[in-house]
Amino acid sequence: MSAFPENGILDPEGGEEIPTLPLPLDAWHRAKGGRMVEFAGYFMPIQYEGIMAEHLWVRESAGLFDVSHMGQIHFADVGADAALEAVLPGDIIGLAAGKMRYSLLLAEDGGILDDLMVTRLPAGSPFDREAEDGFDPAKPWETSPVAPAAKEGGLYMVVNGATKYDDVSYLLDVLGDDVTITLMEDQALLALQGPKAVDALARIVPGIEALTFMTAAAFDWHGTELWVSRSGYTGEDGFEISVPADFAEALADALAAEPEVRPIGLGARDSLRLEAGLPLYGHDLGPETSPVIADLGFALSKRRREAADFAGATRILAERESGPATKRIGLIVDGRQPAREGSDVIDDDGAVIGRLTSGGFSPTLGKPIAMAYVPLALSAPGTRIEIAQRGKVHTATVVAMPFIPHRYVRTGGK
């Protein structure tokens, strides 16, 4: 028996040759029975009890994910928002304190270099200490040398782990000397996802239930400052929690002790985000895709479209106007055999006309699902297509994504 090397979620994304590193919760995962694999340059748990059980647990209760491999970037300066708008097509200037937005880091030609979350920080956020020794958490505005920036609020960005160093180096080029960028490698990032995440977290960190989807705030947890957002990448209600690495294990213990919570590995994270129709960078998104081709047009804010002042705007707005040649779509595959990333979409003559970028078995639907890029003419829901995989032809139907409805909480409370 042998695994097909071209398959699975563990394809190298960046081809790093740097040594694989442990994350702050490495020992914690191993003690919990996590099966550790190399991912994005780190050792991470692919599963604990099993992908299927973990996946279904998140959909009905709450799962704890370690996403500390992701890049957490702090922009201290007031002008960072305007500067970032050169390479992000969203309205960053208009973000109110504590509000966040999904955006795309764009190359000059409009290709996608990364997808990310960006948040406007309020004055005196936990990240201000990154800029200052001798920080007094009670009075950040008195001790920080970047006090004016801290009062106005900087920006906090979460980017993909495999791309974080490239992102920072690109941002340093684009933003120049006017903006101070800190990749906060001493912050861990935990995600608590699922319909009961709010119950479990509110018991440990009272007040978080007041957050709504895509908002964030600082909370005190036994003297440790947490930055908590109501967001995630599973399609469920849930939270992401940035915590100083030294306190990550204690927080993970506290969360995992709640009856609703079980630790969840990368395997279920991948199947959950696929069911939620959410693209994964390095697989469904890359420099060869653009926001319109990737069907992420919602990331192009109206003001920015009208101003056409972001990287690749000419190409991207033309694609939006006249329709892209290809488009990212969802597929439900006939039968039980999953069609995987890298398989070809073929026409009646067997010619390759598209490609699967993610594919697997949906535990919730009990059938194989996939994402693919296909010609625009084949992108309407209901269209039947054929997939060639290892000498066999599979049939599939184009469906609207998400594959299962999102359950975000847009009004405060439990």
Next chain:
Amino acid sequence: MSRYYTEDHEWVDVDGDIGTVGISEYAQGQLGDIVFIEVPEAGKTLIKGGDAAVVESVKAASDVYAPVSGTVIEGNAALADEPGLVNSDPEDDGWFFKLTLSDPEELAGLMDETAYAAFVAKL
């Protein structure tokens, strides 16, 4: 009846010149939740070490190799509707296929249960 194992984690039970083939407990644990299995049809000729079946877990697809050469007598039809049998009972009800051995001498190159247990312990 004797059971033999390969280094690729297939097992074969041999009774006369009839072999029953499956994958080991260790293999199913490594694969995780199995969602699809394709077994060979009766009459198909298999060559030792060649592709014999496909097993797909939630996370990846894998080939199952023929532990010995022979002609397939029967695939396990139960696996089409219940691939999870290979997770719950890999070395009994979760068998993949039966075949007529064409060269029983090939068994000499395989491990017995004790040798396989020692092999897995070192992985």
